Amino acid sequence: MVNADLLTGLPQEEAERVLALGKRLxxxxxxxxxxxxxxxxxxxxxxxxxLRLTLPMQVxxxxxxxxxxxxxxxxxxxxxxLIPPYRFTLTATASLETELxxxxxxxxxxxxxxxxxxxxxxxxxLSSIIGNRLQLFQxxxxxxxxxxxxxxxx
Amino acid sequence: xxxxxxxxxxxxxxxxxxxxxxxxxxxxPEPITVAPPAMQKEAVKAAVAPTRFFVDPxxxxxxxxxxxxxxxLLLQIENHVRLEHAAAECxxxxxxxxxxxxxxxxxxxx
Numbered sequence: 001m002v003n004a005d006l007l008t009g010l011p012q013e014e015a016e017r018v019l020a021l022g023k024r025l026x027x028x029x030x031x032x033x034x035x036x037x038x039x040x041x042x043x044x045x046x047x048x049x050x051l052r053l054t055l056p057m058q059v060x061x062x063x064x065x066x067x068x069x070x071x072x073x074x075x076x077x078x079x080x081x082l083i084p085p086y087r088f089t090l091t092a093t094a095s096l097e098t099e100l101x102x103x104x105x106x107x108x109x110x111x112x113x114x115x116x117x118x119x120x121x122x123x124x125x126l127s128s129i130i131g132n133r134l135q136l137f138q139x140x141x142x143x144x145x146x147x148x149x150x151x152x153x154x
Numbered sequence: 155x156x157x158x159x160x161x162x163x164x165x166x167x168x169x170x171x172x173x174x175x176x177x178x179x180x181x182x183p184e185p186i187t188v189a190p191p192a193m194q195k196e197a198v199k200a201a202v203a204p205t206r207f208f209v210d211p212x213x214x215x216x217x218x219x220x221x222x223x224x225x226x227l228l229l230q231i232e233n234h235v236r237l238e239h240a241a242a243e244c245x246x247x248x249x250x251x252x253x254x255x256x257x258x259x260x261x262x263x264x
Contacts, residue, residue, distance in 0.1 A: 057231075059224060067232040069239065132246075139242035139254060146255055147263060 027094035040081040049098025
């Protein structure tokens, strides 16, 4: 778990100290970790298994959870816990039995206040995770717009 | 006498067939009425042979999509998102316009 994307670049002992702030939890297949709009108090590192991230969409006048992204071991989920207004913007469900490490925001904030270098490294990693999501969805969005334009001009 | 009558009947029948054939061969063609361009287009469309199912699948009409079970539709959406995700990742690895607008095989948009 020390090579989780959130802890990249940290010395092993330091990464282990951050991990020690967390609590392990296991989700059975199909169990929901968090729901869109829930208060986000914890950020999660995936130890094993898979999480489906979904958003609600109207399909034939019925609300359905539509697949957005999938996260696997070593990846971070629920960074809304570190970004105001601290509300989850997606729903996360275990695709199969999944083990996670939940890191409470308050524990992380206190630790980073006492160890600013660690806080800085983790913040950079978090920026990279968020930036990657932004770039991916920006490209996906533009592809859809391009398709719409082609349909309009056809 | 009977033979003579039979010969006359056969001759009359043969003559009738010849007359019909001659009439058909020498009949003037019916005048062709020129249809307006829109109607011509329609005629051309109607004359096009239907595509074979394994050569060029026709897009499903909207009514057909509404008959697709919702689970199948959700799977189509998921497949589409995964393909778009992969295409976006390719673009981010080597950003250029052709990768950004690469074609998809997703059944949701094709």
